[in-house]
Structure formats: structure tokens, C-alpha cells
Amino acid sequence: MSQPLNTTGVHHHAHHFDSADHEFQASKQGMWIFMVTEVLMIGAIFVGYLIMRARYPEAFHEAHKLLNVKLGALNTAVLILSSYTMVRGVSAAQRGNNKLTIRMLMTTIALALVFCVVKYFEYSHKIHEGTLPGGNYTYAELSMPHVPLFFSFYFIMTGIHAFHVLVGIGLMTWMIKRVKSGEITPEFFTPVELVGFYWHFVDLVWIYLFPLLYLLG
Amino acid sequence: MSHSNTATLSNEIHGDNYLNHSKGLKSWLTTLDHKRIGLMYLATVLFFFLLGGIFALIMRLNLMSYGHPVVDANTYNKLMTFHGAIMVFLVIIPAIPGAIGNFVLPMMCGAKDVAFPRLNLASYYIYLFGALFATAALIGGGVDTGWTFYTPYSIRTSGPVILVLLGAFIAGFASILTGLNFIVTLHKLRAPGQSWSRLPLLCWALYATSIIQVLATPVLAITLVLLMMERVFKIGIFDPALGGDPILFQHFFWFYSHPAVYIMILPAMGVFSEIIPVFSRKPIFGYRAIALASFGIALVAFIVWGHHLFVSGQSELANFIFSLLTMFVAVPTGVKVFSWVGTMYKGSIRFNAPMLYAFGFIELFTIGGLTGVFLATLAIDVHMTDTYFVIAHFHYVMVGGSIMGLVGGMHYWFPKVTGRMYNETIAKWSFGFIIFGFNLTFFPQFIAGSQGMPRRYWSQLPEFDLWNRLSTVGSWFLAVGFVMVAYDMIRSARKGPIAGPNPWEALTLEWQTPSPPPHENFIETPVVTSWPYEYKPSRG
Numbered sequence: 001m002s003q004p005l006n007t008t009g010v011h012h013h014a015h016h017f018d019s020a021d022h023e024f025q026a027s028k029q030g031m032w033i034f035m036v037t038e039v040l041m042i043g044a045i046f047v048g049y050l051i052m053r054a055r056y057p058e059a060f061h062e063a064h065k066l067l068n069v070k071l072g073a074l075n076t077a078v079l080i081l082s083s084y085t086m087v088r089g090v091s092a093a094q095r096g097n098n099k100l101t102i103r104m105l106m107t108t109i110a111l112a113l114v115f116c117v118v119k120y121f122e123y124s125h126k127i128h129e130g131t132l133p134g135g136n137y138t139y140a141e142l143s144m145p146h147v148p149l150f151f152s153f154y155f156i157m158t159g160i161h162a163f164h165v166l167v168g169i170g171l172m173t174w175m176i177k178r179v180k181s182g183e184i185t186p187e188f189f190t191p192v193e194l195v196g197f198y199w200h201f202v203d204l205v206w207i208y209l210f211p212l213l214y215l216l217g
Numbered sequence: 218m219s220h221s222n223t224a225t226l227s228n229e230i231h232g233d234n235y236l237n238h239s240k241g242l243k244s245w246l247t248t249l250d251h252k253r254i255g256l257m258y259l260a261t262v263l264f265f266f267l268l269g270g271i272f273a274l275i276m277r278l279n280l281m282s283y284g285h286p287v288v289d290a291n292t293y294n295k296l297m298t299f300h301g302a303i304m305v306f307l308v309i310i311p312a313i314p315g316a317i318g319n320f321v322l323p324m325m326c327g328a329k330d331v332a333f334p335r336l337n338l339a340s341y342y343i344y345l346f347g348a349l350f351a352t353a354a355l356i357g358g359g360v361d362t363g364w365t366f367y368t369p370y371s372i373r374t375s376g377p378v379i380l381v382l383l384g385a386f387i388a389g390f391a392s393i394l395t396g397l398n399f400i401v402t403l404h405k406l407r408a409p410g411q412s413w414s415r416l417p418l419l420c421w422a423l424y425a426t427s428i429i430q431v432l433a434t435p436v437l438a439i440t441l442v443l444l445m446m447e448r449v450f451k452i453g454i455f456d457p458a459l460g461g462d463p464i465l466f467q468h469f470f471w472f473y474s475h476p477a478v479y480i481m482i483l484p485a486m487g488v489f490s491e492i493i494p495v496f497s498r499k500p501i502f503g504y505r506a507i508a509l510a511s512f513g514i515a516l517v518a519f520i521v522w523g524h525h526l527f528v529s530g531q532s533e534l535a536n537f538i539f540s541l542l543t544m545f546v547a548v549p550t551g552v553k554v555f556s557w558v559g560t561m562y563k564g565s566i567r568f569n570a571p572m573l574y575a576f577g578f579i580e581l582f583t584i585g586g587l588t589g590v591f592l593a594t595l596a597i598d599v600h601m602t603d604t605y606f607v608i609a610h611f612h613y614v615m616v617g618g619s620i621m622g623l624v625g626g627m628h629y630w631f632p633k634v635t636g637r638m639y640n641e642t643i644a645k646w647s648f649g650f651i652i653f654g655f656n657l658t659f660f661p662q663f664i665a666g667s668q669g670m671p672r673r674y675w676s677q678l679p680e681f682d683l684w685n686r687l688s689t690v691g692s693w694f695l696a697v698g699f700v701m702v703a704y705d706m707i708r709s710a711r712k713g714p715i716a717g718p719n720p721w722e723a724l725t726l727e728w729q730t731p732s733p734p735p736h737e738n739f740i741e742t743p744v745v746t747s748w749p750y751e752y753k754p755s756r757g
Binding site for chain 1: 328329330332333334336393397398400401404405406431432433434435436438439440442443446450451452453454456459460461462465469472737
């Protein structure tokens, strides 16, 4: 049986790998493939959005004006900054600077939470106004056919993204725990690096969502 | 191959092997061993195969003669839905990759396990979890949407539709994780000397399958999520009453579900690419062509989904393009069929059960494939859409292809998995029942379908009675055949004669180690020095 930890807390590679580096390379490849599945999943809904947008350009144009570009831009900045702190966290883990790793992961979590809070205000404003998906749309100021469809895509796309942000917060919390346990060393930092991959991906999705939903006129 | 010596030395069935390495139910439920996980997949898949099969038998009984239904129309619709959903999502898709692939692929590479053993176990439990949701929907009153969940009906109909959708959604992740695991295993864990050009063809087939699983399944996942949102939050993307487009659902659904057909068939092609050279005692004909054809099929798989929408109001131009592209599937498929026949040509063929299944596969799959070309032809398809001709076509591909691959593979690797030999006489008789029963069940459906008998109907007109009766009787033969296989395998696993490490004199790596294999597959890591298909004809 493979034993990920021995008594000194140092990671040894699992029995079916030749070396720790061999295992690291395999894990990285696995993570890349997982990222591809994410791209396909989100890609499908992007395609759906683009088809409907091409079909009802006026409705989507009017609807997108109801989004708050300032809050969207703020969140974009927050996420880009969080990608920077994540890179620094991963780099600190590679060099064995556990204190800095933990500090950077905590900053990243804080930024992710800021994103969630901003998103919360955006969502509650929309619920209050009634700019809601499909059959739930009740906003009286703009009653054009297919406007509710825009909000269906808005909520689904940003909702799936927000779900990924929450998962990211969970993963980073777990990483802090693992760094604290002394398991992460310059010889074994795979989990931190892979969570870093994941976080950059989540940021990247937002980089596409923001112009597509908020800016495109 | 360097390992035949050590293999014969430790040929004892009672030595340390993966079955007795650790004991108790818990050691199975928490195992990280790919071989045990493969067997757990197999047991679960076969359970659902039985369930889906019973539903099919009831449906056939219902259609046996005009005016004598055995279930009411609503029940029939539910049986139809669950027969389809169970057989597709819980049986055929996970069957060969999850069971046979898990057991054999790491050994064929010369590896101790798959790249991510924990993820592999997780994939099994995710599959089981998805299956439980589907079962809950069955107990909770059933669903009548058909396995394709077409909108807007699936938005409006009552019943626990969401549970079935969740079940398929969750089971999809199991499929993704299996594919991911196989790709990394093939890239990173091949034994020294096991170069790409020496890789067994089943590995190539499973690689191509994995690519489809990884790329297509996420699209189904998001589609099912959207459909659930339709039902819960009325988002209206697929609902025409709310400005949405039900045809968009069909596009999304078939963007996964057409490639899924190749998730089902490619592994079976891989299984027979192993069996045919071993039992023909000849090197495989067209190794490179067969390997590349798997990728050719995987590629074309992604650009033909529109042929499911020929009569859904798709544009004429799109229909024409999808029709043309669909016919391209026949090219790499034909390359494979001709290569198998070329392998058999002038070989010294052994007529053991796995080889019989290979013959059965080539016969049934060729009929299934060629009728696929009929259906790709627009002028024919507009008349055949939603008739039994389509039903017969895809059963020839899915049962005649995938299930033949599963059962043939189960016979072929039975001595490796259990260390014992199945009973050849029972195996041959059961094959006879299956091939006869299958053709009797489904060939009449081609005829009835071409005369216009519609699919999904609870009751059919009396003029189709002859074909329906033949078909129902055929389904009994088919059932008897499968029961015989089950009886033989359960009995032989305990009482069969000791098989030895390599009863088929095969050259792939999984046969160069004791049967059942040790916990880490090989006593020492094999070093591969040759191609696995250098068979020489035996004398006489």
C-alpha cells in the first residue's frame, strides 16, 4: 500500500511511480486535462449565450445596460490581484518559505471573499429589481421579449463561476492546513501548485465573462 | 518477453494475489487496486444490465401481439425511459472502460496501477452515487421522457425527472475521471521499452475513448444542469414559451450523445483487436491503421451530431453537411473491419468462445454500421426517422458491438481475473443462443421499421404482428444466452480448472504474470523488448 506520509512528515512518491518528480509530472498532466474538461463545460454555455445574442442583439443590448459595470470592473481588478498573490504563494511554497505561503494564500482567500461580497450585492440588487432569469423576470421598466433570456445566461454563467470561486476558497483553506502540517516542502509542493492552476483558471473565466456580459454593447 | 519464467514459477493459485492480498468487505470497499475496482465496476454494471434487460423483456412481451398489452401505456413509457437511460449511462458507457479497461490497461502498460488510484476509486463511487439517484427516480414513480430528455416535454412532464438528470450528471463525472486517469497512465506509466509503437491496440482504443470522455461529457453535464434549472427556476433557455429554443437542447444533447456512441463502441473494437490475432495465431494486420482509425473515429465523432436533427427543422445546408460528414465515419470503421478480416486470413484459427464473440461482433457490427450509412443518407432518413429501423440499427451497434465486446472480453480475460478456466462447452452454447436470439430479436425490426412501424409506441398495428412475435421470441433466446453466461462464470470462478498464467499463449504483458495477478501486477517490473503481436501459426 502506498503511504503518502512517513513519520517525519516528508512525502514519498506513491508505489507505482519511479520518483517524486515522476509523480509531480503525472499530477500536473492530470490537472491540465481536468482544466480542459472545465473549458468544454463552460464553453458550451458560452456558445449558447453567443447564439442567443446573435439572434436577439437588441434585447441583449438593452439588458446588458442593467448590469453594474463599476462593480464588475472592481471584481475584475480584485481577481487579477488575487492571481498575483496566488503566484507569490506558489513560488514561496516551491522555495520552502512556509510563512510567506500561508500569508499569500490567506490574502488570496480574502480577495476571493471580497469578490463574493461584491457579487452578493449585485445579485441582491437584481433580485430586488426583478431582473431575474426567464419566467421570474418582473422588472417593469424594460419589458422587451428575450430580455429575461439575457438574465438566464447572466445568472447561470456568473453562478457557475461563483461556485468555482467558493470551491477555490475551500481548496486554499485546505492548502493552508497542509502547509502548516509541514507536509509541503521544496521537494513536494504539488497540491499548492495545482490549486494555483485552478485559481488562475477561475480568474481567466471571469476575464472572459466580464467583457462578454458587462461591456459588449 | 522476459517474464514467462517467473510467471510459470509462481503459477500457484494460492500464492499472494490481488484477491487474497487483503481480506474482508472493507478491504474491497476501500481498495485502491485497479483490478479490484475493475471487478466492482463489473459487478455493478452487470446488475444494471440485468435490470435494464428485464425492462426490455417486459416491453417486448407487451408488443408481442396486437390488443394484448401486459402493462398500461404510462408504465410502458417509463420502462422505455429507464431501459434506455440505464443501458446507456449505467451499463454500456462504463462497461468496458470501467471494468475491463481498469483491470487490463495498467497491466498492458506494465504499470503497477493507474496514475491516480484514489481518483479511480472515487470514480467508482461517483458512478454508484449517480446510479442510486437513477434508482431513486425509478422507485419514486418513474419518468416518461425517454432517455434523450427532449425539451419542452421534459420541462413540463411530472415525475422525478430531476433525479434521473442528477443521476446522469453525476455518473458523467465518473466517466470523465476514468478517461483522465487512463490518459495520464498511458503517458506516464508505461514500462521500460513499452514504446507507443508497441502499445497493445486495446490501449490505443481506450486512449481514443478517453479523449471523447474528457471532451464531450462536460457538455452533457452543463446541458443537464440547464435542464434542471429549467424545471426549478424556469430559466427558459430551452423553453419556447419563455423565448428559448428547444432545438438548442437537441444540439447540446447530441454534441455529447453522438460521440458517446463511440465511447461505447471504440473499447469493444479494442477488445477484439486483442482477441483476433491471439486466436488466429497471426500478427495483427494493419497495427498502425487500426490505432490511427480509433483516433479518426474519435475526431469525426465530434462533427456529426446534426444527423440526429435531420427532421427537427435544421437548415437544408446543415442537413447536407452533417449527412456527408456522417458517412466519413464508415471509412476508419471499414479500415478496422478489413484489418481484422485480413488478420484472420490464412491464420490457424482457434474456435474458443472469445473468438466466436469476435465473429459475432464482426457480423452484427457490420450490419449495424452499414445501416448507419443508410440512415446518414438524407433521402432515406426522413422516412426512417422514429421507426424501428433506427431501433434495430443502434441495437446492432450497441448490443452487437459493445455488449459482444464486454461478454467476449469477459471470456477472454476470465482466466486472468479468476485464475480458472470457464467451461468452453457452456460458453459455446450460450454464444449460440445469444447470436441466434439477437438476430431473431432485431432483424425483424429492420423489416417492420422499413414498413413504417413507429418507435416508442405502446401498442402496434396488427399488420406488424408477425415481426413483433418473432422479435419477442428472439428476446427470450437472448435472455437464456446471457443467463447461461452468468451461470458458467459464477460456477467456473469457484470450480473451473486452474488456468495457468497464459492459457491463450498471448503476448501482451497482462499474460506474462501469474493468474490471478499479484497485488502489484508483476513480480518485477517487466522490460519490453518486442511488439506484442508476433504470433506464429501452430503446426497442423
